[in-house]
Amino acid sequence: MSKKISRRRMLQMLGVTAGAAALPVSSFANDENGNPILLPENSYPALDKPVTAIVCGAGNRGNVYGNFALSYPDKLDIVGVAEPIAIRNERYTKKHAIREENRFVTWEDVFKKPKFADAVIISTPDNLHYGPCMKALEMGYDVLLEKPISPSEKECRNILALAKKTGRIVAVCHVLRYAPYFVKLRELMQSGAIGEVVSMQHMEPIEHIHMSHSYVRGNWHNSKQTTPIILAKSCHDLDIMRWMIGKPCKSISAFGDLKWFTKKNAPDGSTERCTDGCRVEGECPYSALEIYYRKRQRNYVFDLPEDKDKQAEYVLQQLKTTNYGRCVYRMDNDQPDHYITNILFDDQVTASFSMEAFTSYEGRRTRVMGSHGDIVGDMTAFTITNFKSGKKEEWKETTDGHGGGDWRLVENWVQAVAQRNPALLTSTIDQSIESHIMGFMAEESRKQKKVMDIKM
Numbered sequence: 526m527s528k529k530i531s532r533r534r535m536l537q538m539l540g541v542t543a544g545a546a547a548l549p550v551s552s553f554a555n556d557e558n559g560n561p562i563l564l565p566e567n568s569y570p571a572l573d574k575p576v577t578a579i580v581c582g583a584g585n586r587g588n589v590y591g592n593f594a595l596s597y598p599d600k601l602d603i604v605g606v607a608e609p610i611a612i613r614n615e616r617y618t619k620k621h622a623i624r625e626e627n628r629f630v631t632w633e634d635v636f637k638k639p640k641f642a643d644a645v646i647i648s649t650p651d652n653l654h655y656g657p658c659m660k661a662l663e664m665g666y667d668v669l670l671e672k673p674i675s676p677s678e679k680e681c682r683n684i685l686a687l688a689k690k691t692g693r694i695v696a697v698c699h700v701l702r703y704a705p706y707f708v709k710l711r712e713l714m715q716s717g718a719i720g721e722v723v724s725m726q727h728m729e730p731i732e733h734i735h736m737s738h739s740y741v742r743g744n745w746h747n748s749k750q751t752t753p754i755i756l757a758k759s760c761h762d763l764d765i766m767r768w769m770i771g772k773p774c775k776s777i778s779a780f781g782d783l784k785w786f787t788k789k790n791a792p793d794g795s796t797e798r799c800t801d802g803c804r805v806e807g808e809c810p811y812s813a814l815e816i817y818y819r820k821r822q823r824n825y826v827f828d829l830p831e832d833k834d835k836q837a838e839y840v841l842q843q844l845k846t847t848n849y850g851r852c853v854y855r856m857d858n859d860q861p862d863h864y865i866t867n868i869l870f871d872d873q874v875t876a877s878f879s880m881e882a883f884t885s886y887e888g889r890r891t892r893v894m895g896s897h898g899d900i901v902g903d904m905t906a907f908t909i910t911n912f913k914s915g916k917k918e919e920w921k922e923t924t925d926g927h928g929g930g931d932w933r934l935v936e937n938w939v940q941a942v943a944q945r946n947p948a949l950l951t952s953t954i955d956q957s958i959e960s961h962i963m964g965f966m967a968e969e970s971r972k973q974k975k976v977m978d979i980k981m
């Protein structure tokens with residue numbers, strides 16, 4: 526049976542064909558938190574055939590990008606997967622009707638086979654981007670590469686050099702560059718709508734439970750095993766500031782620390798795990814029982830059984846065995862929970878950036894100060910004020926996963942690959958590397974307590 530037929534059948538089974546009442550075409554358009562993803566406008570020409578891609582890492586991001594293929598099978602076809610967690614591998618294979626011979630346990634195995642797709646999507650953990658990316662480029666694949674490019678500056682530069690040498694298309698998943706909110710903000714800043722841009726304040730409120738989930742208990746809790754938080758979380762912010770200001774960064778300084786999520790702050794009566802009879806569990810805002818079991822938030826990390834009746838018991842079991850059930854004050858975490866940087870760009874433009882764990886809200890806050898006006902925004906809307914006329918205008922957007930950037934990024938990348946035109950991308954490896962260098966230098970500044978110059 527040909528791949529096309531079995532794939533179509535699979536989509537039919539999933540109810541994704543046009544007119545399917547139970548599951549409309551956009552049923553897969555949700556990010557890992559269940560937020561709807563804005564579908565990209567169909568502004569590009571139809572493709573003769575879909576771009577074929579192999580996904581390395583079928584976790585959250587691998588699914589967010591892979592789901593684009595289910596909603597737009599004429600644009601992207603996932604033809605291979607490498608994923609060591611058996612249930613994820615199994616589910617992904619089924620979802621995309623991947624042939625048995627194109628299923629792999631680990632990324633290395635993909636490259637033991639002669640090239641069998643147009644491109645590779647790299648959504649493995651941070652410390653496993655470099656290997657598959659270098660191999661993919663060597664073998665002539667185009668690449669969609671999750672951020673951070675790599676936790677090492679040297680590896681970032683090696684990837685850039687090989688991408689240039691091979692001329693392959695490499696898009697870095699700086700999804701905010703594709704979010705309509707930031708696209709509009711940048712357009713206004715660069716068009717002179719507020720005169721000359723003088724300075725910017727940008728803040729990323731991580732939100733306290735998101736912080737505890739990802740950077741205290743979760744995948745990124747240890748900066749040495751993954752990436753320092755300024756890159757893991759905030760390379761998006763450094764990147765978006767650099768991109769909106771449109772001028773190179775000259776120097777950077779940073780302060781920040783892990784203040785709260787430490788053993789010395791563990792309350793009396795707390796236990797190793799929230800499930801161990803902790804006496805303060807009922808009043809703790811970070812209770813794993815409350816977050817994952819009672820409210821069933823962020824359960825996407827658990828690979829839940831399909832049988833809904835078994836899910837609650839399964840989550841409870843996970844809290845007894847994985848880091849997600851551990852007390853936030855007794856983890857082996859080291860990521861700062863507050864981090865500030867001051868940045869000097871070319872032409873005397875300054876910017877300050879704060880990454881804050883302790884907020885009740887998410888959504889980046891940005892203020893831009895210009896010679897003739899200013900802009901104040903929170904990622905759902907911004908207000909632009911003209912100093913002379915006093916006139917205020919508001920711009921509004923429906924918020925969704927990464928402000929609508931996720932699938933717009935995939936759409937642009939697919940078009941760039943299909944048309945062999947990297948100019949369609951706004952997050953090429955060249956453009957993304959600078960903000961990574963800013964992140965590495967911020968971390969050096971924080972540790973050495975000195976201002977660092979940025980040398981590209």
Ligand SMILES: NC(=O)c1ccc[n+]([C@@H]2O[C@H](COP(=O)([O-])OP(=O)(O)OC[C@H]3O[C@@H](n4cnc5c(N)ncnc54)[C@H](O)[C@@H]3O)[C@@H](O)[C@H]2O)c1
Nearest residue numbers: 581582583584585586607608631632648649650651671698
């Ligand atoms: N662009 C964004 O906004 C954004 C958001 C979240 C995460 N990320 C980045 O995306 C990447 C993936 O994050 P995630 O949240 O999907 O994590 P995840 O843990 O859900 O997924 C990673 C997957 O890679 C698999 N994997 C591990 N070793 C592998 C190997 N040797 N070969 C193939 N697969 C392997 C894991 O089993 C896992 O399923 C990370 O680098 C992360 O920093 C980016």
